[in-house]
Structures are given as structure tokens and as C-alpha cells.
Amino acid sequence: MKQDGNKHEAFSLKTRLKRLKRDSNRWSVFTLAIVFFLALPIIFIGVELFSGPGETWSHIVTYLLPDYIWNSLYLVFFCSILVLVFGVSSAWFVSRFDFLFRKQMEWLLILPLAIPSYIVGYAYAGIFDYGGSMDLIFRQLNIDFIRIDIMNRAGLAFVLSISLFPYVYVSARAFFLNQANNLLEASKMLGVSERKTFFKLMLPLARPAIVAGLVLVLMEVLNDYGAAKYYGVNTFTTGIFRSWFSLEEPETAVYLSALLIIIIFALILFEKWQVRKVKFTSSKTNSSQIQRKETKGYIKWLIFSVVFLPILLGFILPVAQLIYWAVLTASTVFDFQFIILSLQSFAIAITSAVITVFFALLLIYFSKWSTLRSIKNIARVGVLGYAIPGAVIAIGIMIPTLALDKWLIKMLGNMGIDSGLIINGTLIALFYAYAVRFLAVAYNPIDSTALKVDNSIPDSSKVLGVGNLKRFLKLNFLSLKQVYLVP
Amino acid sequence: MKKLILAVAAFSILAACKNDSEKKDDSAAQETTKDQVVTVYTHRHYESDQNIFKMFEDKTGIEVKVINASADELIQKMKMEGEQSPADVLITVDAGRLSRAKDLGLLQSIESELLEKSIPTHLQDVDNQWFGLTKRARIIAYAKDRVKPEELSTYEDLTAAKWKGKILVRSSSNIYNQSLMASIVANDGEDAAKNWAKGIVANMARSPKGSDRDQVKAVIAGEGDLAIVNSYYIGKMLNSPDPEEVKVAKQIGLFFPNQNNRGTHINVSGAGVAKYAPNKANAIKFIEYLISEEAQQVFTNANYEYPVLKSVEPVQDIKDWGVFKEDNLSLNKLGENNKKAVLIFDEARWK
Numbered sequence: 001m002k003q004d005g006n007k008h009e010a011f012s013l014k015t016r017l018k019r020l021k022r023d024s025n026r027w028s029v030f031t032l033a034i035v036f037f038l039a040l041p042i043i044f045i046g047v048e049l050f051s052g053p054g055e056t057w058s059h060i061v062t063y064l065l066p067d068y069i070w071n072s073l074y075l076v077f078f079c080s081i082l083v084l085v086f087g088v089s090s091a092w093f094v095s096r097f098d099f100l101f102r103k104q105m106e107w108l109l110i111l112p113l114a115i116p117s118y119i120v121g122y123a124y125a126g127i128f129d130y131g132g133s134m135d136l137i138f139r140q141l142n143i144d145f146i147r148i149d150i151m152n153r154a155g156l157a158f159v160l161s162i163s164l165f166p167y168v169y170v171s172a173r174a175f176f177l178n179q180a181n182n183l184l185e186a187s188k189m190l191g192v193s194e195r196k197t198f199f200k201l202m203l204p205l206a207r208p209a210i211v212a213g214l215v216l217v218l219m220e221v222l223n224d225y226g227a228a229k230y231y232g233v234n235t236f237t238t239g240i241f242r243s244w245f246s247l248e249e250p251e252t253a254v255y256l257s258a259l260l261i262i263i264i265f266a267l268i269l270f271e272k273w274q275v276r277k278v279k280f281t282s283s284k285t286n287s288s289q290i291q292r293k294e295t296k297g298y299i300k301w302l303i304f305s306v307v308f309l310p311i312l313l314g315f316i317l318p319v320a321q322l323i324y325w326a327v328l329t330a331s332t333v334f335d336f337q338f339i340i341l342s343l344q345s346f347a348i349a350i351t352s353a354v355i356t357v358f359f360a361l362l363l364i365y366f367s368k369w370s371t372l373r374s375i376k377n378i379a380r381v382g383v384l385g386y387a388i389p390g391a392v393i394a395i396g397i398m399i400p401t402l403a404l405d406k407w408l409i410k411m412l413g414n415m416g417i418d419s420g421l422i423i424n425g426t427l428i429a430l431f432y433a434y435a436v437r438f439l440a441v442a443y444n445p446i447d448s449t450a451l452k453v454d455n456s457i458p459d460s461s462k463v464l465g466v467g468n469l470k471r472f473l474k475l476n477f478l479s480l481k482q483v484y485l486v487p
Numbered sequence: 488m489k490k491l492i493l494a495v496a497a498f499s500i501l502a503a504c505k506n507d508s509e510k511k512d513d514s515a516a517q518e519t520t521k522d523q524v525v526t527v528y529t530h531r532h533y534e535s536d537q538n539i540f541k542m543f544e545d546k547t548g549i550e551v552k553v554i555n556a557s558a559d560e561l562i563q564k565m566k567m568e569g570e571q572s573p574a575d576v577l578i579t580v581d582a583g584r585l586s587r588a589k590d591l592g593l594l595q596s597i598e599s600e601l602l603e604k605s606i607p608t609h610l611q612d613v614d615n616q617w618f619g620l621t622k623r624a625r626i627i628a629y630a631k632d633r634v635k636p637e638e639l640s641t642y643e644d645l646t647a648a649k650w651k652g653k654i655l656v657r658s659s660s661n662i663y664n665q666s667l668m669a670s671i672v673a674n675d676g677e678d679a680a681k682n683w684a685k686g687i688v689a690n691m692a693r694s695p696k697g698s699d700r701d702q703v704k705a706v707i708a709g710e711g712d713l714a715i716v717n718s719y720y721i722g723k724m725l726n727s728p729d730p731e732e733v734k735v736a737k738q739i740g741l742f743f744p745n746q747n748n749r750g751t752h753i754n755v756s757g758a759g760v761a762k763y764a765p766n767k768a769n770a771i772k773f774i775e776y777l778i779s780e781e782a783q784q785v786f787t788n789a790n791y792e793y794p795v796l797k798s799v800e801p802v803q804d805i806k807d808w809g810v811f812k813e814d815n816l817s818l819n820k821l822g823e824n825n826k827k828a829v830l831i832f833d834e835a836r837w838k
Contacts, residue, residue: 056830063833125697130708131731147708151696232658232696234838245559246660246829248587328728391560398567406571424568 020372027370031379034363038382041396041436042261045388049258054249060239068239072222075157075235079221080214082161086310087168088210092198093303095176096184098292100300105307106173110166112314115322117163118226123318124150124159125230126325133321156231160224162314164217171213171444175206181291211271212444219264219387219440236260237389250395257392264387268380348427352434359435360442383440390437397433398424524550525769528565529578530558531756535789539782546776549769558584558662565593565761574761575770578620581662583669585617585757586822594759597767601775606795609815610755619755619818620777621792624718624811625667626751627742628703633712634740641745642671642752643679645713646686653712654687655702658695659832663717666754666821668828673820674749677827684835695838700724700732707735722791722804743811750812754821756792 036043053060093099094106112120127133128150138145149155183205187197228235234242236256244253295303367379385393401423408422423429529536532555540551554561558579565572565588577594579585588594594616602618603611610619627639638649645654657664672680692711702714703724724736743751758777760770776782783794787802794801 059830059833063836125701129701130704131729131735136731151701152694229658229660230697232694232838238660242660242829244563245557246665246826248826250563325729394560395563395567398564402567402569402571406569409571 024372024375025370027366028372028375031363031366031370031375034359034366035379035382038359038363038436038439039384040400041393041433042381042384042388044399045254045392045396046258046261048251048254049262051251053255054243054247054252056243056247056249057252057255060243060247060252064234064239064242067234068236071153071233072236074153075160075221075233076218078154078157079161079164079217082157083165083168083214083217084210086161086165086314087213088172088203088206090165090307090310091169091172091176092202093307095173096293097295097303099295099303099307101304102292102307105311108311108315109169109307112163112310113166115163115315115318116226117160117220117224118230119322120163120314120318121156121159121227121230123321124155126321127317133324151231153231153233156227156233159227159231160221161217162310163318164220165310165314167216167220168210168213171209172206175209176202179205184291207274211274215268215271216386216440216444218267222260222264222387223389225389240389240392244391253392254395257388260387261384264384265381268383269377272377272380348430352431352438355431356435356438357442360439363439363443383443385436386438386440388437390433393433393437397429397436401429401432523548523769524552525575525766525773526552526554526573527576527578527773528554528556528561528574528761529576530556530561530580530584531578533790535785538789539777539785542781542785543773543776547772549772551773558588562588562591562593566591570763572761572763573765575764575766576758576773577617577761578756578758580756581666581754581821582617582619582757582818583662583666583822583825585759586612586819587825588759589614589616590822593762595762595764595767597760597771599771599775602778605778609817610757610795612759613817613819617757617759618774618778619757619795620774621756621783621786621790622753622795622813623663623756623792624743624751624753624813625663625715626718626721627744628706628714628716628721629740629742630706630709630712631738631740636740636742639713639742639744641748642667642715643675643683644744645715646683646690650690650713652690652692654690655692655705655711655714656687656695657697657699657702659829659837663699663754664715665825665828665832667715667752668831669821669824670752670814670816672824672827672831673816674814677831680828681831681834684831684837688835688837703739704732704735707738718793718805718808719791722802725804726791741808743808745814746812749816750814753793753813755795755818757818 090105090109094102094109115123125132128148129135130147135145135147150158183201184197187201192201222235223237224235225237225241228238229241237260240253240256240260243249243256363379363382367375388396405423423432527540540553543549544551552573554574556564558577558581561574561577561579562584565574565577568574577585577588579588585594589612596615598615603615606618610622611617627645629636629639659665659668668680668684671683675683692705697705699714699716699720700723702716703721705711706714718741721736721739721741724732727733727736745751758774760767760774764770778796780796780799783796783799786792787794787799787805791802791805793805800806
């Protein structure tokens with residue numbers, strides 16, 4: 001690996017440029033082009049940092065910001081703990097042991113991602129509400145039920161964690177399945193206990209994969225708006241919308257988003273720096289799958305429960321509540337138009353998923369083939385979109401695309417063609433927006449797991465593409481109507 | 488790959504020639520040649536509206552293209568689209584957003600004798616840039632077993648010490664609360680409004696969260712005694728597919744505050760014609776249809792709102808609540824005072 005930033009100050013700018021030219025190849029240029037394309041909306045938002053916030057900034061700093069920061073930190077902290085517990089434990093158990101319904105649970109564990117977290121939030125509010133499902137059940141049983149108030153900060157942390165832990169599960173499991181076998185063999189031969197093997201060997205080695213999943217979770221925790229608003233928790237993101245909508249200052253909203261981008265970027269760089277310290281080498285040749293241990297007695301049930309719990313909380317309970325509501329409103333909601341809309345969303349979701357994974361692969365492999373190593377850090381700018389609320393991304397998208405549209409209209413007008421907006425209000429803008437927003441979901445897992453084992457492209461997208469697809473389906477199925485870029 | 492490079496190239500060219508202040512001068516000619524459509528940007532996401540749009544299509548043959556999002560997002564979208572905006576009509580659920588759209592130059596004055604005459608003066612813009620379509624009252628829902636209606640009087644009275652720990656109200660990020668506060672700023676002045684906000688925060692039963700419906704449920708659950716909510720939510724709960732919501736709504740008492748002075752705060756859902764509407768004539772026709780008797784009837788029947796048209800009777804459920812005196816404050820004031828209201832909320836730490 002070349003050291004791009006030579007420490008000797010003696011080099012002139014000219015020499016540096018020469019070196020840059022020497023060290024880069026066409027892949028470096030291609031990478032930069034893609035990053036530029038995908039990061040354009042984020043760059044437009046980032047530029048707002050220099051034009052400063054609006055006039056209510058000092059008001060926000062005095063009355064709102066402390067609360068936003070405090071609540072966001074609270075969520076980041078507790079969600080990290082919860083998703084690590086749920087995600088890593090379930091990933092380890094399904095990879096290492098064999099037990100009742102293991103195969104089914106292996107994929108069931110991904111499903112919580114299929115419901116947007118704000119929907120899970122509504123569902124849980126419905127479960128614990130006055131006259132909610134719990135209330136009804138306990139009334140039936142004639143038991144005095146003490147209502148649990150879930151609509152608060154702790155409840156929000158729980159809801160977000162239980163719907164987002166599969167990110168950690170997926171990446172940890174991929175590591176355990178593909179990487180762990182040799183190490184386990186060695187550890188067994190040396191007579192190391194099961195527990196020690198996990199905590200001293202597997203966990204540290206899986207850290208890069210786990211952290212990659214965790215970063216996705218945290219980005220989504222930070223961009224959550226629906227659940228936080230409903231639960232009455234003011235976070236950085238609710239603040240973005242307050243300054244935009246209530247305080248009528250879009251520039252302040254964009255300024256706050258830009259700050260959020262910087263925080264996330266710092267987080268990502270920190271993660272990469274952390275991982276770098278772990279001297280992580282793995283055998284390329286090993287592709288044998290892990291040998292699962294049979295379980296017996298109470299251990300079997302214990303493991304079963306640990307794995308089943310997140311499925312129950314993250315999928316079965318919220319879905320049961322949603323089905324109950326669906327049955328109540330069945331006559332009014334499920335009509336022909338609903339089915340058409342669903343199919344439409346489905347098609348858009350799949351197309352966006354394919355486009356985004358394609359971009360992620362281009363970005364990963366181009367930067368890998370690039371001889372200029374520092375390009376990798378630049379490539380990461382592209383994934384920042386995931387931390388920003390969709391509506392703000394939409395602004396970032398509309399700035400360049402509207403400019404392009406206006407230019408096109410002018411050009412076509414000169415040629416005597418009268419056209420409306422070509423990019424905005426069509427699927428092109430929507431796909432672009434999705435690619436910008438969800439790149440991280442495709443990029444991070446592929447990057448952290450697939451490249452380390454040096455798999456081929458098809459392999460890596462197969463291993464991780466499933467999760468991505470689910471992810472896209474999840475976000476689109478219910479919320480397409482709210483995506484306001486397209487009629 | 489080539490496409491990407493092309494795209495990047497296109498963007499850079501674009502940056503070079505950023506001069507596009509040319510005005511279109513054929514907009515008038517365009518109007519007549521366009522297909523029969525009207526593009527509606529609307530914040531209203533109710534079934535009633537879908538039905539009304541369908542009725543309009545059947546009646547006039549004009550296709551209604553709907554773009555659904557929050558008013559703020561729609562306003563931002565219109566602002567960015569500028570002259571190219573396909574929007575013909577903007578519909579919001581509050582007057583404040585309409586007057587903001589007007590201030591941003593996104594709407595235009597229209598001439599319609601029908602609209603001007605049918606809609607009460609205080610429910611329409613002075614420059615005819617927007618018109619109220621339906622009314623909602625911000626009322627007090629109370630626990631019948633714990634509160635006597637005689638104990639209630641005005642919004643201002645809710646800050647009294649006797650209501651400590653009893654008031655349920657949602658977040659100040661909600662537009663209905665912002666409009667209520669804006670009306671208090673307009674009626675009582677800024678200082679009084681500040682004290683009012685502080686007084687309400689001091690009397691809150693819990694930190695604000697959830698929707699208006701959740702506040703009503705919390706009254707019956709015993710978390711507080713009073714909830715400040717919009718009238719049409721009670722109507723919706725009374726007719727909810729969820730039997731538990733119906734039960735809750737039946738147990739609740741309704742009180743219309745400030746009957747002995749200015750009247751209960753009302754807000755409107757309203758519409759205006761977009762500044763650059765490509766189909767202006769259709770847009771006017773569309774808004775005129777929204778205040779036709781049949782459309783007004785659907786608004787009240789399906790969504791439990793008060794019609795703005797005097798000749799249309801409100802649906803039975805809300806007729807049962809009786810007639811009330813409404814605050815005749817010009818709704819333009821709500822828009823003017825909205826930002827002030829939000830700043831006051833923050834200072835009072837009303838989440």
C-alpha cells in the first residue's frame with residue numbers, strides 16, 4: 001500500500017500533483033465521477049454550512065438544541081446496546097448451534113426490517129394504548145392491567161432497536177458463517193471453552209462486520225422522524241423539521257442537516273480508523289461453512305428463546321397488531337386501487353434496489369481497482385445520504401435536477417419543443433433520490449464483509465443483496481405515497 | 488459508465504450557464520391547448536377528498552392529478568419549481584400555510600363571484616388568493632365524571648391553578664396548536680400569549696405526545712381531565728371502525744370555549760390557485776366545485792368538518808353538538824402570527 005500523504009513538507013505542490021497523477025489510474029477518475037454524482041445532493045446541502053443558518057438560530061440554540069442533542073445521544077447509546085445484544089446473540093446462535101426451527105428463524109430474523117420503524121412505533125402504541133390490544137386481552141382475562149406507557153424516550157429506543165437490529169444480525173451472521181470455521185477448529189484443538197472462544201476470539205474478529213451493521217442502524221436512528229414525532233421525543237431530525245416547517249426557515253433546516261452529515265461522517269471515519277487497528281487477516285481459501293453444534297436440554301430451549309424473542313418483538317407482535325387494524329378497516333382500505341398502488345410500489349422498489357446495488361458495486365470495485373488508495377475515504381461521502389431525512393434529501397436532489405430541468409426546457413424551447421419538467425416529477429428523480437439515500441444500505445455490508453473474503457461480485461451481492469431488497473421493499477411498500485417527488 | 492460521465496458533464500455545463508431568467512410569454516396561448524387536467528397539491532389525505540375529486544372528474548371531464556404531501560413540503564416544492572411548477576391548486580389544512588404561500592408569491596388572485604359570495608369574508612383572503620373550504624373548531628374534550636361543563640369557560644381559563652396536572656394537548660409542532668396560539672397572540676397580545684403558554688405547560692398532565700385522538704383516549708384512561716382537540720377527530724372517533732375508539736368518543740364531553748366573548752377558535756382547510764398554474768381556468772372551476780353543495784356535503788358527511796357553505800347542514804353527529812359562536816378573527820392573522828406562536832411555544836418549553 002502506498003502512503004499517499006508523504007510527511008515531508010519539502011515537497012512542492014507541483015510534486016504532490018505529479019505524485020497524485022502517478023498514483024491514480026482511470027478507476028480513480030471513475031470513482032470520483034460516481035461519488036460526485038451520488039454525493040451531489042449531499043454536497044448541495046453541505047454547502048449550506050457556509051451560508052449559515054437563518055435568523056432564529058440563536059433561539060434554536062437556546063431553547064431547542066440541548067434537548068435535541070441530549071435525546072439523540074440517548075437514542076444512539078441505548079439503541080447501540082440493544083441492537084448489539086439482539087443482533088449479535090441471534091447471529092451467533094444460528095451460526096454456531098442447531099436447534100428447533102433454526103432454519104426458519106434464520107430468515108425470520110431479517111423480517112423486522114420489512115416494517116418501517118415508524119409503523120412498528122404506531123403498532124406498539126396501539127398494543128399498549130388505552131383500549132389497545134393488551135388492554136383488551138387483559139380485560140377478557142379479567143386481570144387488572146397496568147398500562148405500560150411506551151410513548152417516551154425509552155420506548156422509542158426499544159422500538160427503533162427491535163426494528164433495526166437485523167442490520168447487525170445480517171452482517172454478523174455473514175461473518176460467522178463464512179469466516180469462523182477455521183478459527184473455531186483451531187480454538188477447539190487448543191481446548192478453549194465455548195464462551196471464551198466467542199468473547200475472546202469471534203467477537204473481536206467480527207467487530208468490523210458488526211460495526212458496519214451498527215453504523216447503518218445509527219444512521220437510521222438519527223434520521224427517524226415519524227416515530228420520534230409520534231412518541232413526543234425531540235431529536236436532531238425532528239429539529240430539522242421544526243426549523244423548516246414551524247419556524248419557516250428552510251435554510252436553518254438544511255444547516256442542521258449539514259451538521260448532521262458532519263457528525264455521521266466523523267462516525268464513519270472513526271469506525272474505519274477503529275477497524276484499521278484490528279490487524280485483520282483472513283484466509284481467502286476457506287469457504288467451508290461452520291459446523292453447527294447440536295444442543296440438548298435446557299440449553300436448547302434457552303437458545304431457542306434468545307433467538308425467538310427478537311422475532312416475536314420485532315415482527316410477530318407488530319404484524320399481529322397491523323393485521324388487527326387491517327381487519328377493522330378492511331372494507332375501506334383494500335380496494336382495487338390499493339392493489340395497483342402496492343404493485344406499483346413493488347416495481348419501483350425492486351428497480352431502485354437494483355440500481356442502488358449496482359452503484360454500490362461500482363463504487364466499491366472502482367475504488368478497489370483504483371491505485372490511489374485515499375480514494376476510499378472520498379467514496380464514503382456517497383453513503384452519507386442515509387443519515388439524512390428523506391424530505392431533506394429531496395431538497396438536495398431538487399436543487400441540481402431542477403436546474404438541469406430548467407436548462408433542458410430552455411434548450412428544447414430553443415429547438416421549438418415545448419416541454420414541462422423532464423426529470424422532476426418523474427421516476428428518474430425518484431430513482432436518483434433512492435440511490436442517493438440508500439447507497440449506504442448496499443455499500444456498507446458489501447464493503448465490510450464481501451471484500452474481506454475476496455468473493456466475486458455475484459457472490460457478494462447474493463449474500464447481502466437479500467437484505468437490501470428486503471430493505472427496499474420495506475421502505476416502499478407503505479410509504480410510497482409520501483414520497484413527494486413523484487405524483 | 489458513459490451515461491455517468493455524460494450526466495456529470497451535463498451538470499458542469501449547467502453550472503456554466505446559470506442564466507435562465509427568460510420569461511415564458513406564451514403561457515396564455517398554452518392554457519387553451521393543454522389537455523383537460525388540473526394538478527392539485529394537497530395536504531388533505533382523506534377518503535372524502537378522493538370521492539369529491541372523482542365526482543368532479545365525472546362531472547366535468549377534467550382529470551384531477553393529485554400530489555399528496557404535507558403543506559410545508561408542497562410549498563417548498565412549488566418554491567423550487569418556480570415558473571415550471573405543474574401545480575394548479577394548493578390545498579392545505581390550515582389558513583396559516585395558505586397565507587405563507589401567498590407571502591412567498593406562490594398563489595395568485597382570482598376572480599370568482601361565486602367563491603367571494605358563498606364563503607364568509609373572514610374565511611377568505613383579502614386579495615382573493617385563497618378560500619376556506621371547511622371549518623374545524625379547536626374544542627375542549629372533558630371527562631364527564633370528573634369535570635362539570637360549568638367549570639369551563641375560555642382557553643385563557645385553562646391556565647388556572649385548578650387544572651394543574653389535568654390538561655392533555657399534543658406537541659406544539661402541530662399546526663392546529665400553532666394556529667390556536669396565533670389566534671391568542673392576535674386576540675390577547677404577545678405577552679398574554681406567552682403567559683398562557685407557560686400556564687398551559689405548568690398544567691399539563693404529561694409531556695405532549697401522540698395525536699389528537701390519543702389525547703382524547705388519555706382523558707378516558709384517566710391521565711388527565713381535559714384535552715384540547717379538533718372537533719372533527721371526535722366525529723371520526725364516533726364513527727371509527729375500532730369499537731374501542733367509538734366507546735371512548737361516546738364517553739367524552741365536548742365544550743366550545745370562549746362563547747361569552749370572541750368565540751371558539753376555528754381553522755379552515757382551504758385552497759388557492761397557484762401563481763404559475765398551467766390550467767388556471769380549470770383550477771378555478773375545481774375550487775368552485777369544492778364549495779358546491781354536493782362537495783360540501785361529502786366533506787361534512789365523511790370527514791365531520793363544518794361546511795363553509797351556509798346552505799349545507801353539518802352531518803348529524805356534529806349537529807348534535809349544537810350551534811356555537813366562532814371567533815371571526817380574519818384568518819390572515821393566523822398566518823401572520825404563526826412564527827411568533829412557534830417562538831413562544833419554544834420559550835415556554837411546550838414540546
